[in-house]
Amino acid sequence: MPETKPVVSSSRRGVAHRWNQTLIPTTREAPNDAEVPSHVLLHRAGFIRQVGAGIYDYLPLGLRVINRIASIVREEMDAAGACEMLMPALEPFELFEGTRRDEAYGDNLFRLKDRKGRLNALAPTHEEVITQLMIGAVSSYSQLPLNIYQIQTKFRDEARPRAGLLRCREFLMKDAYSFHMSVEGPGGLNETYDAMYRAYTNIFTRCGLDFTAVEAESGPIGGSASHEFMVNCASGEDTILKCPATGYAANVEKCEIGHRPHDLGGAPTGELTEVHTPNLPGIDEVGKFMGVKVPRLLKTIVFKSLVGSSALPGTPTWVLAVVRGDHEVNEGKVKTLAGVPVNMAPEAEARAAGFAIGYVSPRAVNAVPGTILLIDADAAQGGFWATGADKPDQHVKHFNWKRDVGEVLGNPDKVRIGDVRNAVEGDPSPRADGQKLVTGRGIEVGHIFKLGTKYSEAMGLSILNSQQTKQVVIMGCYGIGVSRTMAACVEMSHDDNGIIWPAAIAPYHVHLTLMKPEDDKQQRAAATIADQLTAAGIDVLIDDRPERAGVKFKDADLVGIPFRITIGEKALEQGAVEFKARRDSGKGEVVAQTDIVRSCLASING
RNA sequence: CAGGGUGUAGCUCAGUUUGGUAGAGCGUGUGGUUUGGGUCCACAAGGCCGCAGGUUCAAAUCCUGUCACCCUGACCA
Numbered sequence: 001m002p003e004t005k006p007v008v009s010s011s012r013r014g015v016a017h018r019w020n021q022t023l024i025p026t027t028r029e030a031p032n033d034a035e036v037p038s039h040v041l042l043h044r045a046g047f048i049r050q051v052g053a054g055i056y057d058y059l060p061l062g063l064r065v066i067n068r069i070a071s072i073v074r075e076e077m078d079a080a081g082a083c084e085m086l087m088p089a090l091e092p093f094e095l096f097e098g099t100r101r102d103e104a105y106g107d108n109l110f111r112l113k114d115r116k117g118r119l120n121a122l123a124p125t126h127e128e129v130i131t132q133l134m135i136g137a138v139s140s141y142s143q144l145p146l147n148i149y150q151i152q153t154k155f156r157d158e159a160r161p162r163a164g165l166l167r168c169r170e171f172l173m174k175d176a177y178s179f180h181m182s183v184e185g186p187g188g189l190n191e192t193y194d195a196m197y198r199a200y201t202n203i204f205t206r207c208g209l210d211f212t213a214v215e216a217e218s219g220p221i222g223g224s225a226s227h228e229f230m231v232n233c234a235s236g237e238d239t240i241l242k243c244p245a246t247g248y249a250a251n252v253e254k255c256e257i258g259h260r261p262h263d264l265g266g267a268p269t270g271e272l273t274e275v276h277t278p279n280l281p282g283i284d285e286v287g288k289f290m291g292v293k294v295p296r297l298l299k300t301i302v303f304k305s306l307v308g309s310s311a312l313p314g315t316p317t318w319v320l321a322v323v324r325g326d327h328e329v330n331e332g333k334v335k336t337l338a339g340v341p342v343n344m345a346p347e348a349e350a351r352a353a354g355f356a357i358g359y360v361s362p363r364a365v366n367a368v369p370g371t372i373l374l375i376d377a378d379a380a381q382g383g384f385w386a387t388g389a390d391k392p393d394q395h396v397k398h399f400n401w402k403r404d405v406g407e408v409l410g411n412p413d414k415v416r417i418g419d420v421r422n423a424v425e426g427d428p429s430p431r432a433d434g435q436k437l438v439t440g441r442g443i444e445v446g447h448i449f450k451l452g453t454k455y456s457e458a459m460g461l462s463i464l465n466s467q468q469t470k471q472v473v474i475m476g477c478y479g480i481g482v483s484r485t486m487a488a489c490v491e492m493s494h495d496d497n498g499i500i501w502p503a504a505i506a507p508y509h510v511h512l513t514l515m516k517p518e519d520d521k522q523q524r525a526a527a528t529i530a531d532q533l534t535a536a537g538i539d540v541l542i543d544d545r546p547e548r549a550g551v552k553f554k555d556a557d558l559v560g561i562p563f564r565i566t567i568g569e570k571a572l573e574q575g576a577v578e579f580k581a582r583r584d585s586g587k588g589e590v591v592a593q594t595d596i597v598r599s600c601l602a603s604i605n606g
Numbered sequence: 607c608a609g610g611g612u613g614u615a616g617c618u619c620a621g622u623u624u625g626g627u628a629g630a631g632c633g634u635g636u637g638g639u640u641u642g643g644g645u646c647c648a649c650a651a652g653g654c655c656g657c658a659g660g661u662u663c664a665a666a667u668c669c670u671g672u673c674a675c676c677c678u679g680a681c682c683a
Contacts, residue, residue: 549642
């Protein structure tokens with residue numbers, strides 16, 4: 001007769017697995033494909049194996065970590081009032097055509113034909129599917145707000161998968177979508193957005209991650225309508241900036257820059273002199289060739305208005321953005337300051353209009369009709385400048401704003417000074433006078449976003465409100481890269497010997513090593529301890545392989561389970577075992593067998 | 607997509623320049639030895655040399671094509 005178990009239990013019993021009952025193929029060397037630490041260590045420790053570019057097996061240890069993260073995500077999402085469901089990964093292609101995301105995603109959208117020749121997509125994300133579902137499933141404002149999530153495999157045909165699990169073509173993601181009749185007030189988008197912000201903070205805190213929530217590029221609603229959750233880690237792909245005084249943090253695309261004084265009135269430093277600068281591919285080379293430091297060069301980028309001058313009289317056709325040579329133009333900030341949507345100008349069109357691409361100077365504002373000039377505050381200064389000569393293969397020295405651009409500088413319709421570049425370390429904080437921004441690197445593991453009505457409008461999700469008028473539903477979306485979180489954790493927490501898991505997402509809490517598994521006394525002690533630990537809710541990996549001590553210790557460090565119990569002859573004679581945290585060096589302390597469960601519990605929960 | 611690189615044993619790599627029977631270390635198996643931080647010794651198994659053409663008496667090696675994977679950049683709701 002099978003043992004019956006209560007359906008409902010208030011306590012969770014831990015599991016004890018023996019190394020040889022599971023699959024943990026550790027290796028001394030990593031495959032030469034693996035370069036970043038998380039990829040190397042997750043492979044060497046037997047958590048993942050690569051199947052193809054950006055496609056991985058999750059082996060038993062890897063899946064256990066994934067499941068730990070997923071269950072923390074579930075608990076916090078459920079606690080925040082969200083509700084789980086599951087959508088298909090395979091979808092009819094027309095869904096994406098309806099919202100034109102087939103174009104927006106382009107080649108990143110996996111397409112495949114079925115036997116009837118119909119085109120399908122493997123979903124990169126599920127706005128269309130859930131919106132379609134809601135159209136049929138929700139018919140009254142009284143059913144809203146709703147926040148629905150899933151944890152599911154996503155597909156993106158990345159141009160370049162890389163860095164192991166950090167940029168995959170197939171990956172595990174939690175995506176949530178919320179639906180509202182209003183932005184403000186009870187039941188509004190902002191309420192859920194804030195709840196998600198708190199839930200994400202709880203999730204990543206509980207996962208034991210060192211992270212920063214940063215403001216990201218705003219959605220259609222504006223304001224701080226998007227936040228990214230970044231694991232702080234020097235090897236991260238993304239740059240984040242923080243104000244040390246106020247806690248303001250933003251990604252590099254979004255980060256505002258505090259007040260910078262500017263002055264276009266400085267006296268000329270010399271005659272405007274042309275310099276022949278052929279075949280110099282970049283600004284660094286130009287500076288070197290001219291003998292001018294890059295921060296004394298002016299870089300002028302040509303943007304094209306997407307509105308066009310014919311639509312609205314007075315709207316510019318071309319937008320010039322001028323920054324110092326060592327700075328980077330920020331397209332979003334250009335749009336804001338220009339007041340019109342813009343794109344980087346297609347080179348051929350810009351040339352046809354009279355711009356000497358690669359050699360454009362601010363003077364082009366006077367030469368090409370329909371052009372406005374945006375000057376970054378750091379570029380709007382007196383003193384020596386070098387810049388393009390507005391003809392091929394020529395630059396100029398001793399450029400002077402007032403002399404060489406002239407009175408148009410005083411025309412606010414044509415020339416604006418402001419912030420059009422990416423923030424860099426040391427820029428003034430936008431939130432505290434006298435404070436300077438500091439930079440850090442991060443790995444994006446979560447992103448929350450106020451979608452607005454983009455999808456509901458495109459797909460026709462509208463509902464009668466209490467005034468009996470039809471209203472387009474307002475949406476938010478909230479993503480967490482679950483598999484990426486596992487990798488980001490390893491990037492953040494490892495040493496030369498292997499991974500160091502936070503207890504909350506470790507594959508097991510305790511690694512129990514038998515020095516002499518052939519010794520019955522040690523086997524009995526291991527069984528007893530494992531039984532006591534699991535009864536206390538602790539998950540245990542028992543390494544009773546007939547290997548030498550060194551092999552087992554090395555593997556234990558590599559796998560990175562946070563606490564290790566070693567059963568050896570000497571201590572066992574005194575009724576004791578050794579206990580050691582993975583993050584500590586040395587052999588650890590000798591603990592009486594009767595105290596070991598208490599020690600483990602205290603360490604794991606502490 | 608552009609530039610660069612690599613495909614040879616389960617893993618790391620040599621061999622390719624100069625064509626002539628497929629190599630090492632690690633790992634695996636067996637026997638012995640050792641036993642608290644990847645012991646030592648012996649023996650053994652294990653290869654469509656990415657794939658397809660071509661040149662040649664003969665191709666891992668030369669030529670052509672192709673595929674895969676990695677790196678840098680572009681791209682990345």
